[in-house]
Amino acid sequence: MNKARETILARIRHTLRGDDKTLNDVAVKPPLRQPSCGPQPSWQEDDVSRFINKLEGVAGSISHISSTDEVVPAITAYLQQHDIPLNLVNARSSILDGIAWSDDFMVEQRKATGADTTVLTEAYAGVAETGSLVLLSGADSPTSLNFLPDNYLCILKRENLVRHIEGVWQRLRQEQTGLPRAINFITGPSRTADVEQTIQLGAHGPRRLHVILLEQI
Amino acid sequence: MKSSSLTFRKNAEQALLDTQLQRALDIAGSGFIDKRRAAMDALPEYEQLRHTAREIKEHTLSRLDEYLLQFEQQVLDNGGQVHWAGTPKQATDIIVSLCRDANAGKVTKGKTMVGEEIGLNEALQAAGMTPVETDLGEYIIQLADEPPSHIIAPAIHKTREQITTLFKQHHARLGLTQPLETVPAIVNEARQVLREEFIQAEAGITGANLLIAETGSTVLVTNEGNGDLTASLPRVHIVIASIEKVVPTLEDATVILRLLARSATGQEITSYTSFFTGPKRETDLDGPDHFHVVLVDNGRTDMLGNEYHSMLRCIHCGACLNHCPVYSAIGGHAYGWVYPGPMGAVLTPLMIGLSQAPDLPQASTFCGRCAEVCPMSIPLPDLLRQHRFNLTEQHGVKLKSRLALASWGFLAVRPRLYRWIMNRITCLLHWVSRGRGRLQKVPFAGGWTQSRDLPAPQGETFIAAWQRQQARRKADNE
Numbered sequence A: 001m002n003k004a005r006e007t008i009l010a011r012i013r014h015t016l017r018g019d020d021k022t023l024n025d026v027a028v029k030p031p032l033r034q035p036s037c038g039p040q041p042s043w044q045e046d047d048v049s050r051f052i053n054k055l056e057g058v059a060g061s062i063s064h065i066s067s068t069d070e071v072v073p074a075i076t077a078y079l080q081q082h083d084i085p086l087n088l089v090n091a092r093s094s095i096l097d098g099i100a101w102s103d104d105f106m107v108e109q110r111k112a113t114g115a116d117t118t119v120l121t122e123a124y125a126g127v128a129e130t131g132s133l134v135l136l137s138g139a140d141s142p143t144s145l146n147f148l149p150d151n152y153l154c155i156l157k158r159e160n161l162v163r164h165i166e167g168v169w170q171r172l173r174q175e176q177t178g179l180p181r182a183i184n185f186i187t188g189p190s191r192t193a194d195v196e197q198t199i200q201l202g203a204h205g206p207r208r209l210h211v212i213l214l215e216q217i
Numbered sequence B: 001m002k003s004s005s006l007t008f009r010k011n012a013e014q015a016l017l018d019t020q021l022q023r024a025l026d027i028a029g030s031g032f033i034d035k036r037r038a039a040m041d042a043l044p045e046y047e048q049l050r051h052t053a054r055e056i057k058e059h060t061l062s063r064l065d066e067y068l069l070q071f072e073q074q075v076l077d078n079g080g081q082v083h084w085a086g087t088p089k090q091a092t093d094i095i096v097s098l099c100r101d102a103n104a105g106k107v108t109k110g111k112t113m114v115g116e117e118i119g120l121n122e123a124l125q126a127a128g129m130t131p132v133e134t135d136l137g138e139y140i141i142q143l144a145d146e147p148p149s150h151i152i153a154p155a156i157h158k159t160r161e162q163i164t165t166l167f168k169q170h171h172a173r174l175g176l177t178q179p180l181e182t183v184p185a186i187v188n189e190a191r192q193v194l195r196e197e198f199i200q201a202e203a204g205i206t207g208a209n210l211l212i213a214e215t216g217s218t219v220l221v222t223n224e225g226n227g228d229l230t231a232s233l234p235r236v237h238i239v240i241a242s243i244e245k246v247v248p249t250l251e252d253a254t255v256i257l258r259l260l261a262r263s264a265t266g267q268e269i270t271s272y273t274s275f276f277t278g279p280k281r282e283t284d285l286d287g288p289d290h291f292h293v294v295l296v297d298n299g300r301t302d303m304l305g306n307e308y309h310s311m312l313r314c315i316h317c318g319a320c321l322n323h324c325p326v327y328s329a330i331g332g333h334a335y336g337w338v339y340p341g342p343m344g345a346v347l348t349p350l351m352i353g354l355s356q357a358p359d360l361p362q363a364s365t366f367c368g369r370c371a372e373v374c375p376m377s378i379p380l381p382d383l384l385r386q387h388r389f390n391l392t393e394q395h396g397v398k399l400k401s402r403l404a405l406a407s408w409g410f411l412a413v414r415p416r417l418y419r420w421i422m423n424r425i426t427c428l429l430h431w432v433s434r435g436r437g438r439l440q441k442v443p444f445a446g447g448w449t450q451s452r453d454l455p456a457p458q459g460e461t462f463i464a465a466w467q468r469q470q471a472r473r474k475a476d477n478e
């Protein structure tokens, strides 16, 4: 539909500048505008407290650990508390690969299927402003893990907690690796209010979301 | 989508008498309003954000061609494709052929209002494919074979009982035997059934809340996670977006996102806010092989730079619907086309023609709440007034109104005659009301007194009372 493209662009140009240059006359010149940061919400408490408040405000939960050795006990406690079998599918990362699972666990590393109940991932970042986890798609971190299971467990390193959403963009810009196919900001479990405006968790995505915050000392 | 905006008055009357609808609207109540209020009260930066958001949009619109081209280039660089459609027909043709190329029998869909605009489901069905709506609200109204009645809560007009009945009718063939009485049961049933659809679909179509020029990303905001499953599981992901959705940078998108969820549902951010950039990378374990963006004009380039230009700033948050006394009384279907409420009353005449929707600009009390709550500072009442003005220009004023105005004009420049007549009418109405202070019927004002009483004059006009008082004062002073 190149014709439609020409027509749309010509109409825009005609209105905006009254000129009728053909497409080739206008070079694409990114960036047209320096990325400038807009107004940001502010808060009194420290960023970790803010993150926890926001996360709990959207029905997420959290455990704190101070070394990777505590991952397994934290997960065991959470799953047992909710009567969830100790099977899980997990993503890959240096932390995830290093976990020494006990024999009670059935752990697989792959993308998710519709039948998986529990998943463990590691977040690229957390956002204090909103209580969000940020996940990037990639070979180690398939997107289906974020949406198919019933129970979503996610490790967040304290050093990866940014203050505002823009902190994520800053980090991505610095890394200069380009954007992945999908960036997911995940804030609490999946929810719907489509039946009589009553909030119900677990619409299509996870019913539960639990963050394991790793403060390495 | 076919429109019934022409019969707005009749639609509205029927809506007021529809007891199920009125119950559903009652249940919805002031939920959205209260939640938005609370979110804004907790955000001292609101006015600043609103100001910045408006600037971002106006800046982008002033260089719309360049940003669209930058967006296109970035999508291409990331391995995706961009298609341009001027008309609904062009858009559906493109999408149907993309789905055919994917050998799609089943197509999952996230909520897309542009999709409604162009009649996407009908086109897919006509081509022998099965579109499956995956947003719960959209799924409910797809079962009911109805259009959405709200831009963010499409099934807001349905009561739980109605939804229970719909599921019973349509899911019996899938093995549902018990009626689903509770909200969790309904949500769970939809989750199970749609789970299969997500996995089976060959192509997935989603809308976009924003497009980002610098990265070629499309932004999708949902609470259910249905949009992400639609975008990530099938082999082909098709994004459909209107051209005014583009913003320059990720930071600009962030400003608008801070306003969007708060204005819509009072959330600071929705459960899922996702940025899609191109198809799956070589080493990715999942994600679509193909990523297409269909850019739709459908009348937007006409609005650019004309009296309705500011409407292109709309981010489809729905706040103006939630705060509109007319929408709250009649619901969305009465408006007769895709977009209801104040934003719909402005957009519909622009998209399907003023002559097809002449009553929509009248569907306003001009109370101004819509403009007050609009995060993009769109002067909705002014735009409605502009429509009324254009309508008058095109069709003139009705004879009855013309005669009434002419008579008033005649009297207004003859103050003595005017006062004499007003005196007579006042006395007459006072006499007719027999001191009860109100009138249930008045000749020539049947419409007005149909739903309320006219307070009867107290037997004297203001000027007569004033003169009497002045005379008394003068006498007292002497």
Ligand code: SF4
Binding pocket: B263, B313, B314, B315, B316, B317, B318, B319, B320, B321, B343, B370, B373, B374, B375, B376, B377, B378, B380
């Ligand atoms: S006109 Fe304003 S309030 Fe209404 S939907 Fe658009 S952005 Fe929201």
